[in-house]
Amino acid sequence: MDLYAKRREIASQYLKGEGIEVGPLNAPLEVPAGVKVHYIDRMSVEELRQQYPELAEVNLADVDIIDDGETLSSIQDNSWDFVIANHMIEHCQNPIGALVNFLRVVKPEGIVYMGVPDKRYTFDRDRPLTSLDHLIRDYKEGPEWSRVPHYEEYVRLVDKFPEAQVAERMQYLLDIDYSIHFHVWTAETFPEFLGYCQKNLFFSFDIQLFQENFGELICILRKRTKE
Numbered sequence: 095m096d097l098y099a100k101r102r103e104i105a106s107q108y109l110k111g112e113g114i115e116v117g118p119l120n121a122p123l124e125v126p127a128g129v130k131v132h133y134i135d136r137m138s139v140e141e142l143r144q145q146y147p148e149l150a151e152v153n154l155a156d157v158d159i160i161d162d163g164e165t166l167s168s169i170q171d172n173s174w175d176f177v178i179a180n181h182m183i184e185h186c187q188n189p190i191g192a193l194v195n196f197l198r199v200v201k202p203e204g205i206v207y208m209g210v211p212d213k214r215y216t217f218d219r220d221r222p223l224t225s226l227d228h229l230i231r232d233y234k235e236g237p238e239w240s241r242v243p244h245y246e247e248y249v250r251l252v253d254k255f256p257e258a259q260v261a262e263r264m265q266y267l268l269d270i271d272y273s274i275h276f277h278v279w280t281a282e283t284f285p286e287f288l289g290y291c292q293k294n295l296f297f298s299f300d301i302q303l304f305q306e307n308f309g310e311l312i313c314i315l316r317k318r319t320k321e
Contacts, residue, residue: 096309101180101209104303105129108205108314111175115183116163118155119146123207131178132158134166143278145272154191164192169199176200180209181310184275187237190229193291197299202319206299208312213278215309220251224277226286236276237276242270248274281306288313 095102102124112130117121119142125131135142135157142157143150161168163179164186177196186192196206233241242264249255249263252275267274279287285304291297303314315317 096295097310099308100305100307103313104229104312104314107296108302109176109178109316113174113176114159115155115171115178115180117185118178118180119312120149120152120154121180122155123178123180123209124295132165134159134169136160136162145270146213149230152284163302164188164193164195166199168294169195171198172201172204173179174204176205177206178207183208183210184277184279185273187241187276188231188232189277189287190295194296196219196263197315197317200317202317204317206315206317207311208315209307210279210284210313211275212306212309212310212311213306214280214281216275217252218275218278221247222280223283225281226282229277229287233307240276244276273317281311284313287319288315 105123106126109125109129109177114132116134118133122131122133133155137145137157138160138253139154139157142154159168163182177200179196185190200206211218213221213223228240230301245267246260249267251258254261255263288301292299298302298318299315299319301313302316305312
């Protein structure tokens with residue numbers, strides 16, 4: 095079984111009804127027959143092609159709703175059966191805040207499907223892990239304090255630009271608001287993030303599945319009904 099086969103298997107087990115996928119780009123999750131998905135991104139397909147020239151020759155999912163995937167400000171509370179955020183949470187500047195909104199927009203008993211890259215198997219392998227304290231500060235203070243340092247880390251440790259070109263490359267990415275991986279986790283550290291949200295912030299969800307899948311982590315969260 096390959097990466098996509100396992101994703102399909104898990105989707106067929108947990109997804110039903112009608113929901114949204116945030117930031118599908120060229121790899122929307124394959125869902126069971128009869129399941130309806132609306133695609134959300136922060137830009138139109140044409141703008142996404144400009145933002146990601148490396149995807150110029152591949153098919154991109156049609157964008158049904160243009161919205162910030164972290165805030166989902168145009169989406170009503172308790173309105174969908176599921177949210178798919180496949181390789182999206184690492185692009186969030188405030189992951190705890192993003193999870194608030196994923197849970198907000200699903201109905202009670204609704205599903206949040208998250209695929210999360212394990213940094214050890216990606217271009218992020220040389221980056222330091224995001225600490226829980228960092229995530230908490232992004233949530234409590236807002237992420238502006240860490241935005242520039244994230245880009246600097248990305249340029250140095252992912253793009254690996256020579257020192258003399260780091261500042262110029264950083265400014266370019268900032269100017270075009272390029273969506274880097276702001277945060278990175280492993281199979282050992284991502285559960286710490288989820289556990290903090292449950293136990294310390296009292297987010298109302300249960301973890302239905304946490305599974306490693308060919309260099310990624312698949313997390314299935316079910317929103318609790320109100321007690």
